[in-house]
Amino acid sequence: MYNDKVMDHFMNPRNVGVIENPSGVGEVGNVSCGDIMKIYLLIDDNDVIVDIKFKTFGCGSAIASSSIATVMIKGKTVSEALKLTNKDVLDELGGLPAVKIHCSVLAEQALKAAVLDYANKTGKHYPELDGFEPDDGHDDHGLVQIEF
Amino acid sequence: MKRIYLDYSATTPVKKEILEEMLPYFTEKFGNPSSIHKFGRDAKAKVNEAREKVAKLIGANVNEIYFTAGGTESDNWALKATAYDMRNRNKKNHIITSKIEHHAILHTCEVLEKDGFEVTYLDVDKYGSINLEDLKNSIKENTFMISIMFVNNEIGTIQPVKEIGKIAKENGILFHTDAVQAVGNVHIDVNDLNIDMLSMSSHKIYGPKGVGALFVRKGTRITPFIHGGAQEKQRRAGTENVPSIIGFGKAAEIALENLDMHIDKLTYLREKLKDGIMNNVSHVIYNGHPEKRHPGNVNLCFQFIEGEAMLLSLDIVGVAASSGSACTSGSLDPSHVLMALGLGHEYTNGSLRLTVGDFTTEEDIDYVLEKMPVIIDRLRQMSPLYEQIEGGNN
Ligand SMILES: Cc1ncc(COP(=O)(O)O)c(C=O)c1O
Numbered sequence: 001m002y003n004d005k006v007m008d009h010f011m012n013p014r015n016v017g018v019i020e021n022p023s024g025v026g027e028v029g030n031v032s033c034g035d036i037m038k039i040y041l042l043i044d045d046n047d048v049i050v051d052i053k054f055k056t057f058g059c060g061s062a063i064a065s066s067s068i069a070t071v072m073i074k075g076k077t078v079s080e081a082l083k084l085t086n087k088d089v090l091d092e093l094g095g096l097p098a099v100k101i102h103c104s105v106l107a108e109q110a111l112k113a114a115v116l117d118y119a120n121k122t123g124k125h126y127p128e129l130d131g132f133e134p135d136d137g138h139d140d141h142g143l144v145q146i147e148f
Numbered sequence: 149m150k151r152i153y154l155d156y157s158a159t160t161p162v163k164k165e166i167l168e169e170m171l172p173y174f175t176e177k178f179g180n181p182s183s184i185h186k187f188g189r190d191a192k193a194k195v196n197e198a199r200e201k202v203a204k205l206i207g208a209n210v211n212e213i214y215f216t217a218g219g220t221e222s223d224n225w226a227l228k229a230t231a232y233d234m235r236n237r238n239k240k241n242h243i244i245t246s247k248i249e250h251h252a253i254l255h256t257c258e259v260l261e262k263d264g265f266e267v268t269y270l271d272v273d274k275y276g277s278i279n280l281e282d283l284k285n286s287i288k289e290n291t292f293m294i295s296i297m298f299v300n301n302e303i304g305t306i307q308p309v310k311e312i313g314k315i316a317k318e319n320g321i322l323f324h325t326d327a328v329q330a331v332g333n334v335h336i337d338v339n340d341l342n343i344d345m346l347s348m349s350s351h352k353i354y355g356p357k358g359v360g361a362l363f364v365r366k367g368t369r370i371t372p373f374i375h376g377g378a379q380e381k382q383r384r385a386g387t388e389n390v391p392s393i394i395g396f397g398k399a400a401e402i403a404l405e406n407l408d409m410h411i412d413k414l415t416y417l418r419e420k421l422k423d424g425i426m427n428n429v430s431h432v433i434y435n436g437h438p439e440k441r442h443p444g445n446v447n448l449c450f451q452f453i454e455g456e457a458m459l460l461s462l463d464i465v466g467v468a469a470s471s472g473s474a475c476t477s478g479s480l481d482p483s484h485v486l487m488a489l490g491l492g493h494e495y496t497n498g499s500l501r502l503t504v505g506d507f508t509t510e511e512d513i514d515y516v517l518e519k520m521p522v523i524i525d526r527l528r529q530m531s532p533l534y535e536q537i538e539g540g541n542n
């Protein structure tokens with residue numbers, strides 16, 4: 001069902017945890033959607049994301065995409081990081097089964113939410129965030145259930 | 149790696165002695181049961197032998213068993229054929245069922261509703277049992293059928309089938325039960341229980357997949373659903389799936405012989421598995437009825453973690469299980485059964501079903517009990533929901 005890279009990031013997720021005194025924190029998703037991701041950012045004076053940690057409640061794809069996204073984000077400037085899209089995460093993972101793609105949108109959203117928190121605290125403005133509203137980022141992928 | 153299969157409610161392996169019984173009927177004994185010659189006669193005799201064995205397992209008469217392509221077809225047939233016949237002949241158009249039926253019943257009822265039939269979906273209590281007063285109160289002039297499953301496939305709850313049968317009989321209403329999970333796992337006597345129609349499936353009792361049967365009480369009308377030749381007393385057309393029917397018959401025979409032993413063994417393993425988890429993991433609930441349940445079914449909801457992540461983690465250590473979480477169902481909704489129990493998303497997301505069977509050993513359970521707490525803890529340590537509960541002790 002999942003490729004080796006996805007399984008590796010599910011079993012050995014990178015950057016799990018929390019950051020004490022973070023520069024920004026973002027949480028997206030909700031229990032009724034079945035996945036929640038929380039991102040902690042540590043941003044230095046040059047606007048570089050020097051550390052990132054996450055916690056995710058969700059399925060294998062949600063955990064794996066959270067993990068790989070943090071790897072991609074770490075070391076980038078905030079503006080660079082905000083260019084990260086759901087598709088980049090998917091490509092880096094080597095793809096997910098079609099029904100699971102919605103589980104990979106969390107990271108993009110959670111990062112934006114964390115940067116928004118940082119921007120609100122510091123009074124900075126990131127044009128990439130214009131029009132962004134933290135939400136669960138879900139759409140129905142209404143498939144028929146198979147039951148045993 | 150050792151593989152431990154704890155998904156016997158999804159399907160079972162075919163037992164060797166069952167496969168051996170089937171094999172000659174693919175090759176040297178390949179006859180069509182409708183043929184006059186020896187090849188045909190041999191096949192026909194053997195199909196009828198299988199019919200007797202299936203009948204015996206549920207206390208029915210051999211003439212009351214019709215072979216089908218499985219539980220789903222049996223459910224569709226019982227409901228649809230009866231519905232149209234009742235509407236045409238008696239102007240009756242109301243069915244009573246429950247909210248926790250298998251989709252083979254629920255989706256069939258939805259189709260019937262679109263075609264003008266009325267369906268009442270009974271609620272269940274926190275154990276997954278229907279309320280008999282609710283059932284009585286929902287009976288109307290135009291009710292022709294009560295269809296309530298015998299044993300639920302997810303949470304294992306056994307319904308008060310005898311009482312339902314009594315109510316149906318007193319009111320002159322047909323009683324159909326989806327007994328796919330019950331057959332071979334609980335004692336069934338269709339006469340004692342006043343059952344008019346009963347659906348069963350071979351692959352849940354160590355027989356092959358794609359074959360099942362519908363019991364139809366003598367004197368109960370059933371019009372054909374699959375049209376064509378005169379097989380199955382003109383009720384179910386199509387050349388019989390001879391090897392599979394023979395396998396199903398053998399499976400029924402073995403199930404009956406071993407029934408008490410099977411129930412005792414599974415119940416013991418189930419309790420050990422359930423107690424082992426409940427005593428070693430926090431924030432977990434046990435779903436279904438504590439006693440009136442499938443002997444092999446353990447259904448749990450773990451808070452703060454998601455079912456698919458549990459299934460993957462278990463699979464990695466060689467354990468096969470299933471879940472009713474939204475992310476495993478392929479749809480956005482968690483299992484309708486768990487929702488009908490009144491459980492919130494914080495529970496339904498973390499659903500896990502473990503079902504033991506005839507090849508499960510005590511060592512298998514020990515292994516699972518050793519791995520489970522570690523898996524649960526790893527996922528919880530990653531969960532932002534658990535962080536809140538634990539007050540952020542990382
Ligand atoms: C309660 C119940 N009804 C019906 C079915 C469908 O049976 P089959 O797989 O033989 O079509 C199943 C099995 O998945 C079941 O558990």
